[in-house]
Amino acid sequence: MATLRRSLLRLRQTLMLSDPRSPVSLRSHVGSISRFYSGHGSVDVDLSDEESKRRLHNRLLYRSRQRGFLELDLVLGAWVEENIRAMDQLHIRALMDVLDLENPDLWKWLTGQEQPTEAVKINPVFCAIQSKVMSNLNSHAAPETRANPGQPWIRGWDDKKGVGGGPKYGNQ
Structure with missing residues (x-):
């Protein structure tokens, strides 16, 4: 969804730059999709x-x-x-x-x-x-x-593979 929003913003900027005299509404070009973007007061x-x-x-x-x-x-x-x-x-x-x-x-x-x-x-x-x-x-x-603040929580599923008697393959 975020990639779609960025693409729509680029489209809007391109359309605005192509003819600066006419105000281009993003909503008129992409229909209901624009309702989901709230940045810069568009909704x-x-x-x-x-x-x-x-x-x-x-x-x-x-x-x-x-x-x-x-x-x-x-x-x-x-x-x-x-x-x-x-x-x-x-x-x-x-x-x-x-x-x-x-x-x-x-x-x-x-x-x-x-x-x-x-x-x-x-x-x-x-x-x-x-x-x-x-x-x-x-x-x-x-x-x-939990990890300390500022540190990621997620570790690999096989972090201890082959270490200290841990499994050699996978997360056994």
């Missing part, structure tokens, strides 16, 4: 009536559950489902910004493996989600099972 957050609000909530809930990164699908989907109804326009835009982040970076930032950028650190939705994730980690996982 209108319409909470004026119940139908618009329902559509927006459903779209954001779908985006939070269908990222293609199982851990984020579960964490973001549950958090958005719990909180979307109480969010105002400012928080919905903040959620859109979080949903526009790349999966590997977002996961590392939410779990404390890496420090997020300043723009992400001040996002109220990111802070709330990170607080929930860290609370769950502290409640359900012993600190010694």
Whole structure:
């Protein structure tokens, strides 16, 4: 999805540069795909009536559950489902910004493996989600099972192959 967004942005820039006199709407060229890109204010957050609000909530809930990164699908989907109804326009835009982040970076930032950028650190939705994730980690996982802050958690499945009596092949 992120690759598609970058391609659409490049297309938009190319179209804008080809004829700077005419304003080109990305939405007119790519249809509904542009609704999923929220950077630079391209999506209108319409909470004026119940139908618009329902559509927006459903779209954001779908985006939070269908990222293609199982851990984020579960964490973001549950958090958005719990909180979307109480969010105002400012928080919905903040959620859109979080949903526009790349999966590997977002996961590392939410779990404390890496420090997020300043723009992400001040996002109220990111802070709330990170607080929930860290609370769950502290409640359900012993600190010694996790890597030190700033270090990746994932080790290779055969890190100990052939070392200290470990298996010679695979993860036996």
